[in-house]
Amino acid sequence: MRRVAVLTSGGDAPGMNAAIRAVARTGIDRHWTIVGVRRGYAGLMSGDFVPLGARDVGGIIHQPGTFLRSARAPEFKTEEGRERALFHLNREKIDGLVVIGGNGSQTGAAALSNLGVPVVGIASTIDNDLYGSDISIGVDTALNIGLEAIDRLRATASSHERAFLIELMGRDCGYLALIAAIAGGAEAVVIPEVAADPDSVVRELQDAHRRGKSHGLVVVAEGAEYNADAIARHVIGHQDRIGFELRVTKLGHVQRGGIPSVADRLLATRLAAGAVEQLARGETGTLVGLRAGEVAATPLAEVANRKKELDPALLEFARILAR
Ligand code: ADP
Numbered sequence: 001m002r003r004v005a006v007l008t009s010g011g012d013a014p015g016m017n018a019a020i021r022a023v024a025r026t027g028i029d030r031h032w033t034i035v036g037v038r039r040g041y042a043g044l045m046s047g048d049f050v051p052l053g054a055r056d057v058g059g060i061i062h063q064p065g066t067f068l069r070s071a072r073a074p075e076f077k078t079e080e081g082r083e084r085a086l087f088h089l090n091r092e093k094i095d096g097l098v099v100i101g102g103n104g105s106q107t108g109a110a111a112l113s114n115l116g117v118p119v120v121g122i123a124s125t126i127d128n129d130l131y132g133s134d135i136s137i138g139v140d141t142a143l144n145i146g147l148e149a150i151d152r153l154r155a156t157a158s159s160h161e162r163a164f165l166i167e168l169m170g171r172d173c174g175y176l177a178l179i180a181a182i183a184g185g186a187e188a189v190v191i192p193e194v195a196a197d198p199d200s201v202v203r204e205l206q207d208a209h210r211r212g213k214s215h216g217l218v219v220v221a222e223g224a225e226y227n228a229d230a231i232a233r234h235v236i237g238h239q240d241r242i243g244f245e246l247r248v249t250k251l252g253h254v255q256r257g258g259i260p261s262v263a264d265r266l267l268a269t270r271l272a273a274g275a276v277e278q279l280a281r282g283e284t285g286t287l288v289g290l291r292a293g294e295v296a297a298t299p300l301a302e303v304a305n306r307k308k309e310l311d312p313a314l315l316e317f318a319r320i321l322a323r
Pocket of ligand 1: 010104105107
């Protein structure tokens with residue numbers, strides 16, 4: 001009988017619990033023993049393992065975050081840290097590991113795979129910057145929170161004829177901001193992938209005011225060269241040029257805590273079942289993600305240290321639709 005461990009690592013994402021649950025239950029269905037590792041790679045290095053029976057993963061499918069907890073564990077980037085992890089994996093007689101997480105976590109998984117650990121990754125990050133998956137677990141829920149904020153802010157912005165800078169998460173990737181801006185009908189979007197100086201935002205808002213808009217909504221990615229605070233500092237000096245009075249709203253970690261959407265629960269379940277299948281076939285050293293609507297595996301060596309590029313067609317959309 002196999003002993004498979006599962007952990008969640010890096011930034012938490014809504015749907016991680018659904019993924020843990022599905023790994024446990026699809027594994028148990030194959031008569032495997034499933035164990036959870038608490039606090040990601042930190043728990044792997046300290047040997048923090050807990051049994052995961054079918055009942056232990058009950059009542060969590062709807063909960064955001066991760067009940068196994070997550071951590072950032074810089075020590076895991078060192079050879080010594082990974083040797084400690086290997087020691088505990090061997091002591092627990094683990095013959096398969098599932099890593100649920102984003103870019104950094106899958107880079108760590110690739111390093112473990114290079115040491116001979118049969119590891120399979122599951123694409124999970126709200127930032128959607130993971131190479132090998134068109135969409136990752138947590139993105140849909142985080143997007144909908146951003147969208148709801150935009151919709152709410154539009155109501156108050158229109159009533160007072162104001163402009164808002166709405167800062168969304170995404171680390172150094174503009175995906176969340178761009179998609180929320182398109183779906184939310186924002187007047188402008190500022191993302192790391194496109195050079196934009198604060199004065200271009202002033203001009204966009206000025207132009208929107210001249211075209212007769214009752215509000216100006218600008219979605220700003222937290223990782224943009226000029227974040228919402230930097231743009232606001234610049235705009236304050238040009239308030240009369242714009243026509244709108246300016247306010248700033250930063251969503252921050254609120255964006256992480258949404259109840260996982262149907263799409264995220266389903267994606268988590270499909271990817272987890274795919275990961276268990278990869279382990280069963282012995283096709284390890286891979287990341288399981290969604291490509292062209294299908295569950296697909298990509299070698300971790302290709303995924304590690306690589307960032308997914310943003311689709312330029314989406315950027316063009318945002319520009320045209322803001323008219
Ligand atoms: P995410 O997985 O959400 O991108 P991080 O970038 O913080 O989150 O990575 C999570 C953890 O993965 C880190 O704390 C570290 O333990 C591990 N990790 C990140 N980068 C590497 C690396 N280059 N080599 C080994 N482990 C890594």
